[in-house]
Amino acid sequence: MLGTFSSIPIIDWGRLQDPETKAAALDELREAIFVVGFLYLTNHGLEDLIKRTHARLPELFDLPTEVKEKCNMINSPSFVGYTRLGAETTASKTDLREQYDFGTPNMKKWTENEDIWWRLEGESQYPDVPGVKELVEEYISESATLSHEFMRCVSESLSLPPNTFASFKGSMDRLKFIKYPQSPPNSQGVGPHKDSAGLFTFLSQDDTGGLQVLNKNGEWIDAPPVEGSLVVNIQQGLEAITGGICAATTHRVIAPTTRARYSIPFFLGVRMDLTLDQLRESAAHIVARIPVSDDQKKRAVDVPSEFLSPLYSCFGEAYLRNRIISHPDVGQKWYPDLYEKYTKQALS
Numbered sequence: 375m376l377g378t379f380s381s382i383p384i385i386d387w388g389r390l391q392d393p394e395t396k397a398a399a400l401d402e403l404r405e406a407i408f409v410v411g412f413l414y415l416t417n418h419g420l421e422d423l424i425k426r427t428h429a430r431l432p433e434l435f436d437l438p439t440e441v442k443e444k445c446n447m448i449n450s451p452s453f454v455g456y457t458r459l460g461a462e463t464t465a466s467k468t469d470l471r472e473q474y475d476f477g478t479p480n481m482k483k484w485t486e487n488e489d490i491w492w493r494l495e496g497e498s499q500y501p502d503v504p505g506v507k508e509l510v511e512e513y514i515s516e517s518a519t520l521s522h523e524f525m526r527c528v529s530e531s532l533s534l535p536p537n538t539f540a541s542f543k544g545s546m547d548r549l550k551f552i553k554y555p556q557s558p559p560n561s562q563g564v565g566p567h568k569d570s571a572g573l574f575t576f577l578s579q580d581d582t583g584g585l586q587v588l589n590k591n592g593e594w595i596d597a598p599p600v601e602g603s604l605v606v607n608i609q610q611g612l613e614a615i616t617g618g619i620c621a622a623t624t625h626r627v628i629a630p631t632t633r634a635r636y637s638i639p640f641f642l643g644v645r646m647d648l649t650l651d652q653l654r655e656s657a658a659h660i661v662a663r664i665p666v667s668d669d670q671k672k673r674a675v676d677v678p679s680e681f682l683s684p685l686y687s688c689f690g691e692a693y694l695r696n697r698i699i700s701h702p703d704v705g706q707k708w709y710p711d712l713y714e715k716y717t718k719q720a721l722s
């Protein structure tokens with residue numbers, strides 16, 4: 375256990391803020407992101423908010439079925455809302471979890487003359503429980519602030535201007551509350567995947583365990599709970615911005631066997647209208663600074679990346695495909711033609 379644990383770097387946010395330690399901490403950050411591919415962030419200032427939010431999760435999943443179903447994702451062309459156990463698919467297998475998806479509030483309403491993928495940015499649905507909307511909005515707002523600062527540090531770690539990644543940022547970030555119920559041994563909580571909504575994921579897990587990450591050697595290693603930390607994953611948006619050089623973190627959750635597990639991932643969003651061609655141009659100067667790392671073994675066993683596929687015209691379309699495949703009932707209801715098209719397409 376110790377060996378696998380020590381292979382995931384811990385980055386102390388405090389050290390990135392302190393002028394005395396910043397330079398060394400930026401080196402550690404660069405190594406963690408571009409050479410290892412994932413990290414734990416500690417000392418980030420959201421500890422109290424995370425604790426308060428975790429404390430409310432059991433109650434939200436114990437609500438009567440009709441209260442949860444009232445905000446079911448099936449009502450939402452933006453794929454936000456409640457997903458019951460068994461309604462989600464990853465790597466062609468059913469996931470054993472239930473969850474609520476939310477997004478940044480006050481999105482502009484989609485109109486028919488706009489490209490269809492802008493419809494992914496829409497208003498959230500909340501369970502009808504006092505204080506939940508406010509808590510979600512506070513969590514999203516605090517996480518967005520932290521993640522913007524984090525991206526500035528990532529730029530600085532590559533000796534690039536701090537706002538280098540800002541122009542890739544989308545307007546809607548996403549947040550999920552997840553429950554994995556107690557399950558038979560070796561059940562799939564969520565199957566192997568790369569996060570698809572954007573740039574980085576900041577994941578808070580409880581103390582149950584079960585998260586695993588694919589390392590550069592192509593081995594699944596445990597990412598055990600570290601109290602108060604956020605697990606930071608690279609998403610497909612950053613992978614595309616770096617021309618595929620900085621591969622998205624592939625991860626999965628083995629369902630818990632002795633009690634329920636709860637987690638809260640925050641997904642920093644990417645711009646829906648970015649095309650691969652635009653990226654190639656704008657990314658060249660970023661890519662030139664990324665340290666070389668060998669991940670051939672990981673790539674040999676990895677899951678595909680939608681954003682890098684020439685099948686899709688822009689991030690928005692690739693993300694829409696990902697949502698439709700993950701939530702087939704919602705996809706079929708709101709995008710029947712695209713559902714037909716995407717379920718027949720194989721990613722190369």
Ligand SMILES: O=C(O)CCC(=O)C(=O)O
Nearest residue numbers: 552569579585627637639
């Ligand atoms: O629950 C977790 O720890 C991971 C969740 C996850 O990977 C996801 O929902 O994208």
Ligand SMILES: [Fe+2]
Nearest residue numbers: 567568569625
């Ligand atoms: Fe994920």
